[in-house]
Amino acid sequence: MTAARTLVLGEALVDVVHEPDGSVREHPGGSPTNVAVGLARLGHRVDLATRIGTDERGDTIVELVGSEGITLVDGSRVAAPTSVAEATLDGSGAASYHFDIHWDLPDSVDTSGVGHVHTGSIAAVLEPGSAKVLDLIRATREHATVSYDPNARPSLMGDPAAARERVEALVALSDVVKASDEDIAWLYDHAPIPEVLRRWGTLGAVLTVVTRAHEGAVVGLSTSGQLVSVGATMVDVVDTVGAGDSFMSGLLSGLLDAELLGDAAARARLRAATLADIQPAVHRALTCAAVTVSRAGANPPGRHEL
Incomplete structure (x- = not known):
């Protein structure tokens, strides 16, 4: 494993999370935090710069x-409510979301010794x-590689054209960009996936990936202009919460x-x-996502489970 700090x-x-049977459960989440947990479980050194309230949540x-074993960056905890995402599951385990989000970054984040930076979702827009x-x-970016997952949340991000401008600013700074087919459909009005990936490559991203649920990625x-489809690992799905984040952490880990x-x-x-x-990194990503959807919640696997 690399010693690079992320x-x-x-x-x-x-x-x-509101289950189809009417029961409710709570667990920590947030797309970037899920990625941080996934990377830590796969054996990587991770710092998390975020915004957490001083309440029970x-x-x-x-x-x-x-x-x-994740290091919480100084200034990440503030005297304010912790953000909440209400997720409602349908009979297939797919989730729809409603958010009560308060987002900011600590005023000072030490990046010395950082080899890779990851961001995405709500925090980026x-x-x-x-x-x-x-x-x-x-x-x-001068000394660290960068990855980004747009993880679009239409109820928070407003007009797709305005969100797309911010998304593409981050794509242009990133080496690796991962999105879902639902992200692409919302951001680019159902444009063909190959067309969007080529656009992102033109902006500056080297590796671009679009996940397609049970159809793989x-x-x-x-750099080569190549595109390839990769099949998913088939499992019995409990729910899809955190699946894309688990894919991202597996990809970055690999x-x-x-x-x-x-x-650099x-x-x-x-x-x-x-x-x-x-x-091999794509295979690890697909395996991580498969393990995650086979159990409840955003619960990514450890390296020993791969």
Whole structure:
């Protein structure tokens, strides 16, 4: 495994999950936080810069982060309510969301020794924190690789055209971009996936991936112009909460282990990589997602479960 330290920038919240049978359960979540947990369980050193309240729900998140060995960046805890996402599951296990989100980033985040930065979802588009995220990535990109997951939330992000402008600003700064087919449909008005991936490659992303639930993923390398479809691992689905985040952490883990992420030299290696070089990381991503959907909640696997 690489020794590169990963800094995750993004929201930490509590998922309040409403089951089809009417029962309700709560657990820590937030797309970037889920990715941080997934990476930590796969053996990577992770710092999390976020915004957590000093209430009981905030205590739950802090306990989780600490138990996973994740370092919480100073200034991430504030005297305010912890953000909440209400997730309602249908009979297939798919989730729809309603949010009560308060997002900002600590005023000062130490990036010394950081080899990779990941961000995504609400944190990348919701002010006032999103402007700080963009500035921090610009400042860190010279010595660290960058990944991004748009993870679109239409109820929070408003007009797709306005959201697309912010999304593409981050795509242009990123080495790896992962999205779902639902993200693409909302952001680009159902444009063909290959067309969007090529656009992102033109903006600057090297590796682009679109997940397609049980149909697997489409993977693109901008340096070669290649696109390939990869099949999913079939499992019995309990629910899909956190599946995309688990895919992202598995993908990043595989790329970090292969030294295709982690510093400026790794960026050069990623640009020279072939799809065959990327394939083990994509396989790990699909495996992580399959394990996650086979059990309740955003519960990514440890390395021993792969």
